[in-house]
Amino acid sequence: MKSGRNITVSAPAKIHLLGEHSSVYGKPAILTSVDLRLKVTISQGRTIPEELKKLQKLIDRIVKTELKLKKIPLYSLEISSDIPIGAGLGSSAAVSAAYVGALLTYLRVTWSLERIYRLGFKAEEVFHGNPSGGDLATVVFGGLIWFRRETPTLKLIQPLSFNISSKLTKRFVLINTGTPKESTRDLVAMVKELYTKKPKKVENFSNYQEKLVKELLTVIKEGNEKEFIRIIREGERNLESIGVVSKSSKEIIMKIEEAGGAAKICGAGGKAEATGVLLCYHKQKKVVENIAKAYSKNRYNLPYFSAKLGVEGVKLEKI
Ligand code: MEV
Secondary structure: OOOOOEEEEEEEEEEEEEOOOHHHHOOOEEEEEEEEEEEEEEEOOOOOOHHHHHHHHHHHHHHHHHHOOOOOOOOEEEEEEOOOOOOOOOHHHHHHHHHHHHHHHHOOOOOOHHHHHHHHHHHHHHHHOOOOOHHHHHHHHEOEEEEEEOOOOOEEEEEOOOOOOHHHHOOEEEEEOOOOOOOHHHHHHHHHHHHHHOHHHHHHHHHHHHHHHHHHHHHHHHOOHHHHHHHHHHHHHHHHOOOOEOHHHHHHHHHHHHOOOEEEEOOOOEOOOOOOEEEEEOOOHHHHHHHHHHHHHHOOOOOEEOOOEOOEOOEEEEO
């Protein structure tokens, strides 16, 4: 099989507006892509950085099986990324999607987003054990996504035809609390264990999250600030009830709420210390930024930033 020359494919980050963890139990989630991108470059050569060798083996195996190839020609691999790792921003989904896209292009195989999703999901299963597939759907298809895992093999990925009202997005701030001690895999497994011991607790959590996610759909379209704050606060409290938000992050979130805003984890969260990125909202962004600054001076380093949402999913950058 003939290979291409110098291929770069990129994928964006994602955040959960709501529905993380409950989506593993078949409940809906609303996610959006975020304008931080990870890029995978494949070129002729044979240089694979040591830390990427395991990943290379996995993606090569998936693509080899898909294309029924005996072997994949040697290539050089580079990955660069603006997405903080393990911060709830879907960095592993972005790697899976962009890498599969780059390798297929290198092998001169045409791909559709559906094909990238199907193959990327095989990598996600190895990384996470039991992923819902929501992170990957968002980084592959981009935009604003309604996601639901109907059965382990059937996923509803519904790109929404509207944007989140700019009345809301212009007031979003993302605060990075740092990389959690636990991986997404650990946190999903922890909730599973809770489900085994206390099924009613996780069922109640999931049902409540489903109700909030459905309410959120019209609220983000219309830009209803009061309702948005209520839903984010209630959704966050509900996530706290299953133990995926650490004490230190609860404290920061409470400070933002006391100042009249709302905040929540936007991925798997964290139990011991950091919980990755927090999605924060306040009428005056400055209030959230000042809270982050005050913490950074006194206790934890809390960098904050704003980013464009609803950007394009996986895409070919260079061929
Ligand atoms: C992780 O970003 C979101 C979780 O719901 C896991 C998943 O959906 O696979 C915690």
